[in-house]
Amino acid sequence: MSDSMILVNTLEELWQALSLLERPLGLVPTMGYLHEGHLSLVRRARQECVSVAVSIFVNPTQFGPNEDLSRYPRDLERDLHLLEAAGADLVWIPSNEVMYPPGFQTWVTVETLTLPLEGAMRPGHFRGVTTVVSKLFNAVRPEKAYFGQKDAQQAAVIRQMTRDLSYPIEIVVCPTVREADGLAMSSRNTYLSPEERQAATVLFRALSAAETAYRAGERNAETLRHIMRTTIESEPLARLQYVSCADYDTLQELETVSGKALLSMAVFIGATRLIDNCVLG
Numbered sequence: 059m060s061d062s063m064i065l066v067n068t069l070e071e072l073w074q075a076l077s078l079l080e081r082p083l084g085l086v087p088t089m090g091y092l093h094e095g096h097l098s099l100v101r102r103a104r105q106e107c108v109s110v111a112v113s114i115f116v117n118p119t120q121f122g123p124n125e126d127l128s129r130y131p132r133d134l135e136r137d138l139h140l141l142e143a144a145g146a147d148l149v150w151i152p153s154n155e156v157m158y159p160p161g162f163q164t165w166v167t168v169e170t171l172t173l174p175l176e177g178a179m180r181p182g183h184f185r186g187v188t189t190v191v192s193k194l195f196n197a198v199r200p201e202k203a204y205f206g207q208k209d210a211q212q213a214a215v216i217r218q219m220t221r222d223l224s225y226p227i228e229i230v231v232c233p234t235v236r237e238a239d240g241l242a243m244s245s246r247n248t249y250l251s252p253e254e255r256q257a258a259t260v261l262f263r264a265l266s267a268a269e270t271a272y273r274a275g276e277r278n279a280e281t282l283r284h285i286m287r288t289t290i291e292s293e294p295l296a297r298l299q300y301v302s303c304a305d306y307d308t309l310q311e312l313e314t315v316s317g318k319a320l321l322s323m324a325v326f327i328g329a330t331r332l333i334d335n336c337v338l339g
């Protein structure tokens with residue numbers, strides 16, 4: 059809608075800028091270092107909404123003590139160019155103090171859905187995600203918010219939070235964007251050495267092998283998990299953290315795939331932890 063993109067930092071600047079934007083407004087929450095996956099969310103929001111807001115905030119509370127917060131990649135100037143080209147109207151770049159003022163002590167927790175998978179491997183991660191996304195929703199009050207299917211559990215948890223807290227916001231989950239060789243786009247791919255980058259295609263190969271077996275009629279969930287596990291184990295640079303074949307809605311592990319299911323995994327390639335997933339049925 060507007061010709062030039064508005065940049066804001068404080069809540070007061072944000073509210074002032076929001077009053078100038080026409081509705082419906084779509085929000086794309088990000089942690090920056092944007093790639094085609096993020097830009098596909100911005101473009102989808104551009105198609106579906108009159109105005110598009112993007113937040114860039116590397117949220118410290120969703121990183122564990124031994125995770126990559128301090129070295130998480132950042133390039134604000136490049137991000138802003140990409141967002142302008144993709145048609146964002148407003149970019150909100152809050153500081154840590156804006157998001158977590160001194161004395162901060164209020165958290166949003168989704169209980170059951172955060173227990174398995176990423177929640178089991180990254181204690182506290184989803185508490186950080188749901189708290190920050192809830193704050194973004196409260197501040198921006200969008201009609202629609204856009205997330206990637208690449209973080210499948212995050213999307214499910216945010217959908218649950220949105221229902222439970224009665225946010226009048228439609229959650230739109232967009233397909234995973236992949237490199238030509240199948241690697242799911244992620245800001246963390248930048249950590250990979252050329253050799254590791256090659257090895258990282260094993261996640262997509264493992265998912266594809268299990269999906270092919272499913273399409274050929276395999277419905278035993280342990281067999282599908284076994285196919286993914288052995289494919290990952292065939293790659294010397296890969297160290298499997300988990301593979302899962304779970305019910306799409308509850309994320310509980312299945313014995314037999316009868317309805318919609320989520321195949322997912324977390325794998326270390328060298329020191330870099332990557333996740334990927336695909337939906338069956």
Ligand code: PAF
Binds near residue numbers: 088120
């Ligand atoms: O998916 C992400 O980039 C982050 O988890 C999100 C949703 C922006 C919250 O910090």
